[in-house]
Amino acid sequence: MTGFFLILISALVFPGIIIRTKSIASGRKGPGVFQPVKDVLVLLGKGSVFSDTTGLIFRVAPVISLSAIFTAILVIPFGNMKGMISFEGDFIFFTYMLALGKFFSIISALDTGSSFEGMGANREAFFSMLAEPAFFILMATLAMFTGYTSFSDIFRGFFIAGNHYVLVYSLIGLYLLVQIAIIENSRVPVDDPKTHLELTMIHEVMILDNSGFDKALIHVAGWLRFAVYGALIFNITVPAGWNVFLQAGLFLFVMAVFAVIVGLIESFRARNKMNKNPKFILALSAIALIAFLVVLIVTDKFIL
């Protein structure tokens, strides 16, 4: 339960820290940390406008996406505490809850009948499809390394494994999770949330028809998705056995650092050309695969 609330709290300030970092890096005064929350509160007070071409899917998709992410948060452990839902292979459940949310946002974009939104949905589906193997191979590596298949056991057993490979896998996991979070949340270098040209958009073009209350839900879902990956990064970098209060402080610290990293990447890195993105994302799977094979060989688990 502690982890659940910490994720919710950090999700509220996460986009604000990114925006603040970007404004400081570019020498602007910029909005405050809570500006995105205020914007969402304004949106929540408005009604939604629906196009005549849209149907039921378009109306329910934002709610389903948000609830899918809330459900995914329930399996994430915090330190020694298990997630509210915990079972063998729960990381597969977690991944497919996130995928369910994405699936509904994709079919909702297709439901509008707009060619722009179809294009964005196509790109989002393709990039998510390419990022998925990287996440699964990473989780399989950690599962193989620790001998467990649920999030809480994997993260608890990770630091008990107690040999010098922990550092290597912690670093590889950190790198891959940051990159996957950036891809899944459609940020620079894969996508630019601030772009104004529909032809170059990926995620933003999919929500062009959403307005008011629905748009607020979509924004909140995006923040939560970031916070979810931040929680995974916390679990892979901070040993599970430490004091709870220390861990809570470290959790917020890791989230803040993660948000600052995303902000700095967006400030100092150019966006990829669209045709470079598949190569960029697939390279993550290749790196994860090397880590996986090394675990197989080192632990003598490769049997032909």
Add this chain to the structure above:
Amino acid sequence: MVIYLIVFFAVTLIYFASAERLATYIRLIGLQGLLLCGIAISELKDVNTANLIFIVAETLLFKTLLIPYLLSAIIRKSGVTKVHRQALPGFYLILFSIAALLLSVVLANSLINPFINTIFMTIALYTLFTGFILIVTHRLIISHLIGFLIIENAVFIFSLAVGSEMPMLINIGILLDIFVGVLILGFFGLRLKPHTNELTMLKD
């Protein structure tokens, strides 16, 4: 320690599949030379000191310094900086690279032999396949040359995989290095067709 170096070496091979600038290729070739030097130092403890010094000097001088320097000189001379003539999009190169990695693991593990180091064998095969992929999928002559250098690094790792049993193989790997140095200087360095702004043809 050696496991970190060998994993880092494998990561450089993935970078080869995704890189698009010749300068990146050259930096990676230099880096691989440095990594091979580290691997050789940590792995070849049984060979005599004179031989070890020779191997280390060769990896540092030839692989890390001389060959990258010669390649940089060729690039400066020709003015070609990007690998803009691939026969396949870069996306497929990474797919091939992943497939090559999987194939290498299967092949290396099917050669169960107490005298062969499986991790070295896996990475050696992966290096070999990466060299082949680079040669087959690129059109510039310098990319072919870099593919050959990668294959040559594969021979070096092969020799390390069985190094304790067959030190002669290491010397063969080194001779191949010297041959490559002469090849680059004499053949590619002097006989490259000038002023075409493309590294695809040699002089008649």
